[in-house]
Amino acid sequence: MKKYIIFICAGFGLLTMNSCTKLDQEFYSSVTPETFFKSEKDIKAALFRPFTHAKWYLGEDRWRLQEYTADNFAITTKGRHWYNGGENERFHYHRWTADDGWIWGSWRGTLMGVALALDTKSDLEKLDYTQFALTDELKASHLAQLDALIGFFYLRGLDYFGGMPVFESLDQEALPRNTDVELFNHIEKLLKAALENIPAKAAGDPEEGAITKGAVAAMLAQLYFNAESYINKPMYNEAKVLAQDIINNKYGTYSLDSKWNGPHSFTNNKSPEIIWSMPSEFKKLEYNWFYADFYHYNTRQYFDQDMGANNGAHLTPSRKPDGSKYDSDFKLGSPYEKFSAGDFRKKPYKYLGSGNYEGMFIIGPHLTPDGKPIVGGEEYKDKPLDFVDQVGRFSQVGAGKKYANVSQLPSKMSEGEENTGVRLVKSPIPNLNDNSMRWGGDLPIIRLAEVYYILAECNFRTGNLSEAANLINQVRKRNFADEKDSNPVTTANLDKYRLLDEWSIEFLGEGRRRTDLVRWKAFTSERWWDHNPSNAAHLNRFPVPNEAIAGNNNLKQNPGYE
Structure with a gap:
């Protein structure tokens, strides 16, 4: 067996690359198994x-x-x-x-x-x-x-x-x-x-990063599911068969998690819904790249943590600068307002201790865990931060400023401020008291919920709207108190855009x-x-x-x- 450095297009760590499609070998040793x-x-x-x-x-x-x-x-x-x-x-x-x-x-x-x-x-x-x-x-x-x-x-x-x-x-x-x-x-x-x-995953086995039979079947289903856009050949029937077989546990034992945050929690490697995930552990193989991109420089005070951030990414806005919704302007986007009233996920994120938390977003007044305002450092320097589901230069509105009133504000990519946009907290962040749990949530790659949605869309495309709605609702119900969904999918409201909304929400x-x-x-x-x-x-x-x-x-x- 020969060990070698592989060249593929510029260096990552020990790997360097000089050509993007040339898997060259420079032998530096020759060893045997x-x-x-x-x-x-x-x-x-x-x-x-x-x-x-x-x-x-x-x-x-x-x-x-x-x-x-x-x-x-x-x-x-x-x-x-x-x-x-x-x-x-x-x-x-x-x-x-x-x-x-x-x-x-x-x-x-x-x-x-x-x-x-x-x-x-x-x-x-x-x-x-x-x-x-x-x-x-x-x-x-x-x-x-x-x-x-x-x-x-x-x-x-x-x-x-x-x-x-x-x-x-x-x-x-x-x-x-x-x-x-x-x-x-x-x-x-x-x-x-x-x-x-x-081999197939046995019931109760935690996910540890290896690919099991269920993950392979799910990848094959993904391939067929998107075949029309890949090779201009619809293969929804093939995807449908595989998805149904996965749900029927032909390729391993899986079930939807009964908890809204089970697939993303600090212990999600134990979730029965995870088909394939990547391990994450504090100071080891950390799933953490998103932290700096998503959060404000001072959000560490919100989490009661010691991590800095870059204040870059946020959800696209659901509301215009004047506060009205974009409902009639376009059908896609507005992700925050696509979450229904009463959805557990729509609450502001709050760490409750001992690995428990609620909510999935940073929105509204930015406060420390004990309720003190967190101030800004740019447009709102030394002023309390309030994250809004809008994009606009609100700090430039007023007497003697660029805009006389909010109705004049443009909303576009060039017009953000430090408090612009709702921030997503899908992978939970503990406080410093529970810092050993930091980055404890594994990176989900394939979840059984995706297989349900693949099967739902395949049913939709073949005209079985009732079964499509049933499959989506089986996933949705866990996000509501007593499983009483305030806006379930029905044959009457299910169309292309509702399907795309459901993919977006979940x-x-x-x-x-x-x-x-x-x-x-x-x-x-x-x-x-x-x-x-x-x-x-x-x-x-x-x-x-x-x-x-x-x-x-x-x-x-x-x-x-x-």
Whole structure:
């Protein structure tokens, strides 16, 4: 077995890259399985190295491409902060280019994940597991997990870019892009093969980051569910069969969590709803990248914590500067007001101690846990902060100021302030007294609720509105006292927009919104807040980064970006 540094497009830690589609090898040592692997612990360490990359991959640039380009989130310019050379506006207005860093980071991150998994697979294939008192069945399971992980990375790459180079070993160089259909078929082959050898999750087993049979089946369902937007071939019936089988526990034992926050709590690894998640633990593998982006510089006082933040992201507004709702202006967006009255999640976030908390948002007066006002440092320097579900320069309204009254205020990406926008607290934050629980909530990747919604949408598309409504309501009811939903889904109110609203409500901030809009042909054709439709279909995919093409002249650009 040879150990090597893999080059894929610029460095991450020990990995560097000089070409985006060239999995070069520089051999710095030559070792054998007998000398490199000493125990089962060594095998597991190798197996889970590419999973660590997957945890990183699920956040940051990939999340930004999914959410800041869609209708639920924005990073407005806040006075002297966050213009960022126009980057945030380019993505919000769908004016990105092949030189944008988020796109480059996602292309190279995808192929790096493939390379890491292929590297580990190559190593483990050479091992005789019986020498470690391990079975051949376990070896087959480990190799299948790596196939599934490769399928996971390529599935995301297909979603972002369409066809990508298909690597099946590390000695291939400068490959051209495979077609969309070829990549789709490769993903399907990987997942179907993995499904045969990966064991199912047993009832009561906590999630620890490994891919189980249920996760593979769910990824295959995701592939089919979005096939129409990937390869122009509707495969909702195939997705429907898989989703129903998962719900029927054919691929492992899962059930919807009865608690509204069970899938996101400090102990969500024990939630029966989690099909696949990434472990998170304080001062170890932390799921925390979002903290700095979402919260105000002084929000640490709200949480009674010691962490700083950058005050960037927030929900797109549900209300105009004058306080009226955007209801009649557009059908997408307005995420906060899409939550119904009485929904447990709609409360302001409050940590109650001992791992208990309520609410999911920061909105209204910003107060310390003992009720003292938290003051601002920019437009509201030394004044109490009050987070509003609006975008506008309210500090510039009044006698002798830029605007005489609120009705004159524009609401757009350039007009934010330090208190602009509702902030999401989906992963709970404890106070310093319970700091050992910090980052205790694992990163959910696939939840059973998603499978319910896939099945619901498939039923909707085939005309079974009553079953679609029933499936969604089974998830919704846990968010209300005594399971009495104030606004249940019915056959009368269920249409394309209600479905998109339900995806938004349940999976707000979980890095999937763009994919849902693309599937419904709404990403480029619909209006929301400060975003007008382009009707430019090529924007449903991102361009191949220019840095990737510079490193491999066999790559061809996506149509519309030439």
